[in-house]
Each structure stands twice: as structure tokens, then as C-alpha cells.
Amino acid sequence: MFSERLMRARKAAGMSMNALGIAIGVSANAIKKYEHGEAMPSSGKLYKLAKTLGVRSEYFFRPTKVALGHVEYRKRSNTPQKTLDRINGDVLDQAELWTELLDLFPDSVRPISKFTLPNNLPETVDSEEAIESIAEQMRKEWQLGLNPIPDMIDCLESRGIMVICTDVNVGNKFDGLAGQINESPVIVVSTTQPGDRQRFTLAHELGHLVLHGRLPDTIDEEKACNHFAGAFLLPLIAIKQHLGTYRQALEPRELFMLKQEFGISMMGILVRAGQANVISSSLQKQYYMKFNKLKWRTREPGTAYPQETTFLYKQLVYRALAEDYITESKAAEFLKMPLSAFHKERKLGMADAITN
The missing domain is CATH 1.10.260.40 (lambda repressor-like DNA-binding domains)
Structure with missing residues (x-):
């Protein structure tokens, strides 16, 4: 070992x-x-x-050992193997800690539900319309309505999907991956990306879990998952409510405001506007050209959408400590921090408040 x-x-x-x-x-x-x-x-x-x-x-x-299987990387084609090894090592390290932490809890109080897909999903998804429909169905099954999803990581974790945030700095070589840890689904997302890109990656990887095995050979799964991600984050009905059913022009500020509301990039909104037939394909191409000229496809204007992070793991460490499943030393090990720093964090500044 x-x-x-x-x-x-x-x-x-x-x-x-x-x-x-x-x-x-x-x-x-x-x-x-x-x-x-x-x-x-x-x-x-x-x-x-x-x-x-x-x-x-x-x-x-460490006694716990996990295996990462059924991996689908969302990466650039020129991502070197050395970079993937770094990501894989960090993911396995975090997954082992996750598994060891969850094993502390009795089955009767298991803190994370088992992930299951709805029973009534179609066996075959063979068109863009079918992808839109299955994204709408997932939102309905998860009772998300048509409103923006405030926290994608919490949305996935509350349905039994393990989310791991990797701090490995690999530039723009990697966005995320989907796979299985001991037969449980896991989605990995990079902390080096802006929030809107993280959210799209999370929705894209959810697409792999939902669409895998349902697509005919004529449909590329990566493209289908991109379509699913856009539809899951910004449903057709919602974009028509905000932009109207047909437009001959759009203001960039409209796209920026929708980005802040729904957590999907301005470029992603343009794609959705075309898929919803709110704008024509020729107008969509004009905006693509404008985005290229302004270099917005590399970096969109304004303050970046806030990043997301997972709080569930840390919450469970403190829950295990409160239930006397672990010691302070073990809690510090789970959180990868010195025991002295853990003591300070655990006190919440209460000692200072009493002193003052």
C-alpha cells in the first residue's frame, strides 16, 4: 500500500x-x-x-482504498498525461478521505442519499428536442422549477452525487470529469475556473450520468452533454420569458445580466438563444464574430461569476467530531490542516470575544 x-x-x-x-x-x-x-x-x-x-x-x-472508474474527462485534446496523473492523484486522495469519513456513520444515519435516476426517463434520446425534454424532466423530478439554480454543487450533493473540487493548477487544460468511486457517481471540477464555467462543467458531467447509454451512435455524447448542460441551467421557457420569443437584436448587457442571474456564460446564453429560435442562425453568427473580435470568448467582460465550492465534506467532519466518531487530531487530518490551526478554526473566535 x-x-x-x-x-x-x-x-x-x-x-x-x-x-x-x-x-x-x-x-x-x-x-x-x-x-x-x-x-x-x-x-x-x-x-x-x-x-x-x-x-x-x-x-x-491510510487504510481506505478506492478505485476511480468509468471516467469521462472534460479536457482539452492536448492535455498531457502528466497533468491527468496530477489530477487523478488529487481526486483519489480526496475520494479516499470522503469514503473513510462516510464509513464512520452508521447506515441508519447515512448522511448522503444514494443517487438514482428517475425511473421514467426515455430509453433513447435521439434528437435535440429529446435532449431538451430530458433536461426539463430532470429539473421537474428534482423540483427545480424554471428558476435559476443557486448552487449547482449543493444541488448535486443533495441528490447523492459526490462532488470533488481539485486545486491542481493546470491552466486551461482541464475543466472536470465524471466517474464512479466504489460504484457511486462522482463529479470533479477545477477550482481554477470562474463560477459560470464550473457550473457548466457540473451540468455537463451530470449529462454524462443521465445520457450515457441512451444516445444512438449518430450523436456525439460530448456535444449532447453540452446541450444538456445549457438546457439544464437555462430552460427554453425561461430564456423566452427573459428575451422574448423572437429578437432581431440583443444588447450585450442583457446577456451579462442573464449570466449573473442564471450562472451561465454570455456565450452559453447566445447558444441557448439560437437553440430556442429567439435569434436567427445568421444573427447568432454575427454575435459570435463580435465576441471573437472583442476577445470575449476567452474572457468575458465584467466581474467573473462567483466560484462554487463544497461545504458538505467539512460539515460532515464537524458532525463526526460532535458525535464522538473521531478525535480532534483525526478531524484535522481529514481537513488537511495542522492541529493548532484546527483548534483556532473550531473556536470560531469565541476565546477572543470573551477576552475582549
Whole structure:
């Protein structure tokens, strides 16, 4: 187990065997032997390994082991394997902590419901209209109405989908992925992206969970999931209510205001306006050209839409502490923070308030 975790942590840190060996004062061959289970480092070298790789020493001996399967990456075509290794390592590390945390709770008080798709979803989704319909059906089943979804991460977590936010800084090489952790669905999203892009990624990956196995070979699943994401975030009825049934021109400010309301990019709204036939295809192309000229396709104007994050994991750590399932030391380990910093956070500044 140590050897496998060392290899994963090294790849997650983006380090070669040689670079890691230099950092801790051993040869690359020694690192190779560690990773192949042919040798074990001394306690001093173990400490240096943990410090260099940015993990706690306990990480190497953590009992929980998970497997990430059925992975669908939302990445750029030129994303190097080294980048994917870093993401994969971080995801597995977080997933192991998630699994270990959930296993603390008795089945009778399981804090996360089991994810299930509605029973009455169509077996085949073979057109754009069918994609719109299944997105509307999912919103109806989840009782979301036509209003903006205020928090996509909470929306997914409350229905039994594990959401992992990865801090691995890979520029624009990666947006997210969908997969399974021990047969439970998981969606991973990058914290380096603006909020509207995060939300689209989350909805796109939900699309994979909903549409997989329902599309004919003639429909590209990635494109279908993009369509599903737009329809899930901004339904046709809602966009027609806000923009009207047919327009011969749009103001950029309208798109910006809708972006702030629904959490979908201005470009995404243009796409939805075309799909809803609110604007003609020729007018849509004119706006695409305008966006290109203004470089809005790379960076849209105004303040970026706020990012989302998961609070559920941290809440469950404190719940486990309150129920005496774990100690303070274990809680700090779950949150990857020094015990002294955890003590300070746990007090909520109460000691300072009493002193003052």
C-alpha cells in the first residue's frame, strides 16, 4: 500500500523519480525501489517524502482504498498525461478521505442519499428536442422549477452525487470529469475556473450520468452533454420569458445580466438563444464574430461569476467530531490542516470575544 501511495503522491506533485530523490537526498533508483515495494524509507526519509510531496505522513498508510472508474474527462485534446496523473492523484486522495469519513456513520444515519435516476426517463434520446425534454424532466423530478439554480454543487450533493473540487493548477487544460468511486457517481471540477464555467462543467458531467447509454451512435455524447448542460441551467421557457420569443437584436448587457442571474456564460446564453429560435442562425453568427473580435470568448467582460465550492465534506467532519466518531487530531487530518490551526478554526473566535 505504501508503494502505491508514494507513486500516486509523486505523480500528483508532478515530480519525476529523479527530482524526488534529489529533494529528499536519495537516488532515483531508491525511489524506484520504494515504489516497487522492494524497500522502505527510514522515518527521517518518510518525513521528507511527506513534506516534499505536500501530504501528511499518515497518507502513506491510510487504510481506505478506492478505485476511480468509468471516467469521462472534460479536457482539452492536448492535455498531457502528466497533468491527468496530477489530477487523478488529487481526486483519489480526496475520494479516499470522503469514503473513510462516510464509513464512520452508521447506515441508519447515512448522511448522503444514494443517487438514482428517475425511473421514467426515455430509453433513447435521439434528437435535440429529446435532449431538451430530458433536461426539463430532470429539473421537474428534482423540483427545480424554471428558476435559476443557486448552487449547482449543493444541488448535486443533495441528490447523492459526490462532488470533488481539485486545486491542481493546470491552466486551461482541464475543466472536470465524471466517474464512479466504489460504484457511486462522482463529479470533479477545477477550482481554477470562474463560477459560470464550473457550473457548466457540473451540468455537463451530470449529462454524462443521465445520457450515457441512451444516445444512438449518430450523436456525439460530448456535444449532447453540452446541450444538456445549457438546457439544464437555462430552460427554453425561461430564456423566452427573459428575451422574448423572437429578437432581431440583443444588447450585450442583457446577456451579462442573464449570466449573473442564471450562472451561465454570455456565450452559453447566445447558444441557448439560437437553440430556442429567439435569434436567427445568421444573427447568432454575427454575435459570435463580435465576441471573437472583442476577445470575449476567452474572457468575458465584467466581474467573473462567483466560484462554487463544497461545504458538505467539512460539515460532515464537524458532525463526526460532535458525535464522538473521531478525535480532534483525526478531524484535522481529514481537513488537511495542522492541529493548532484546527483548534483556532473550531473556536470560531469565541476565546477572543470573551477576552475582549
